[in-house]
Amino acid sequence: MKKGLSIVLGTVIALSLSACGNGATTANKSTDSTQPAQTKAVKKYTFGTDATYPPFEFQKDGKYIGIDIDLINAIAKEEGFEVEVKPMNFKGIIPAITAKQLDGALAGISITDERKQVVGLSDSYYQAGLSLIVREDNTTIKTPEDLKGKVIAIKKGTSGAKLADEYGKKYGAQVKYFDDSPSMYQEVANKNADVTIEDFPVISYKIAVDPNSKLKVVGDRLNSDFYGIAVSKDNEELMKKINDGLKKLKDNGKYDEIFSTYMGK
Template identity: 50%
Template sequence: MKKLSFFLVFLTLILIVAACSQQDSENEGGEGGSETEATVGNGEDDGVYMVGIDTTYPPFEFQKDGEYQGIDVELIQAIAEDQGFKIELQPMDFVGIIPALEEGELDMAIAGMSITDERKEILDFSDPYFDAGLALVTTKDDSEIGSLEDMDGKVIAVKSGTTGSKFVGENQEQYGYRIAYFEDSPSMFLEVANGHAQALVEDYPVIAYAITARDLELKAVGERLTDEKYGIAVLKGQQDELLGQINEGLRNLQENGTYDEIVKKYIEN
């Protein structure tokens, strides 16, 4: 009887040890799965959100003395501080920003990006943070061009991948101009200043700042061609919580006066 009791106790101990070992194995497997899942999404994983910017776009984004500056740069930094998250700026050509968002290389983008129905198909936008619009620009001494009606047979310079590019493409047949595409704004300005193109199309606040800051021999003519609003972009349906923080931070900055201070630093009203 004692032998049987000892055997039962021994068997029970074996079963307990085996059960504990299996439980430990399952826990290790679960933790491993959580780690793998946590690597999805830059900001959620390490607390740092990757932000796409285009540093050839003053006064919104540019580089000076090795530092990124501009309305967009200071605005997203202030939003991040207000909402308690960290960001890392990722400069790139404007045309590469949306593909980078789609590939998961960026969490958000702030790049003077106009809110359009076409972009809304793949992006979610914050509340608008700036009212912009396209302007037609010529050299200061040009007295022939006052609107698109005067561009028949002439060349318009425009930056690739922008709403300006889309606008001139859609209206080319109606007004009869030719189009020269560029990857950055400075090259586009130079093309008109040198007389290789007779006009350019650019966002009004950008060209207004450039003419003043760089003393360009250019001028905006006629009425604004469009009425556009800028927004901060994230990939559609993927960053709802982050977008909520962005909007909350933006509202806070507008209410406490920080937004106006940032804008006035670069654009005189």
């Protein structure tokens, strides 16, 4: 009797354990099948820009647009990351990158050996070059040699500022510094300065869209600057994404499309 009871109880326990085991496995499978697949988090990078620098970056109807803005958004789309654009004064951009307040920047940044010491710079994406700009009725300035005793208005922290300093020392010119491009343009237009130095495509665009600028470009280009995208010097991952993205845009025609939107074909 005890033996028979033991057999019955053993069978019941075995069936119960078997049932519990199958139920747990099914539940696990059911749970796994209903859970959404995990997706890799998309990285977001903050890029600084100077929003007073058309056609590369400027504000229109409350939005920031321009060649550089379109370019970084297109690169981000190709390389699978997100972008936050942070407008700021140009002179603060490089320090903000080195202080890790920005991941990178696009702001018509000329590739120079000096900048390469503190930030990483991408492959070049545009050949610019600096030019002398005077008031439209000025007939005395055509070359750097004509700057003797003149007043140069210039934006702080730019490659033009470095050249202005050189001209100031070489030709005895006075250099007046400003925080933004519009202010230095106005200084020349108001005859408070004789000349300014600006990237050729930028000033050409301004004069074309603003017939009341009272400015004109004189002489040959002073140099042959190339623009690059700046990133934190130790961020090799972002640098690779940018260079790869630039190449893809040039190969698929998007690069030409962006530039033609603002500068014509």
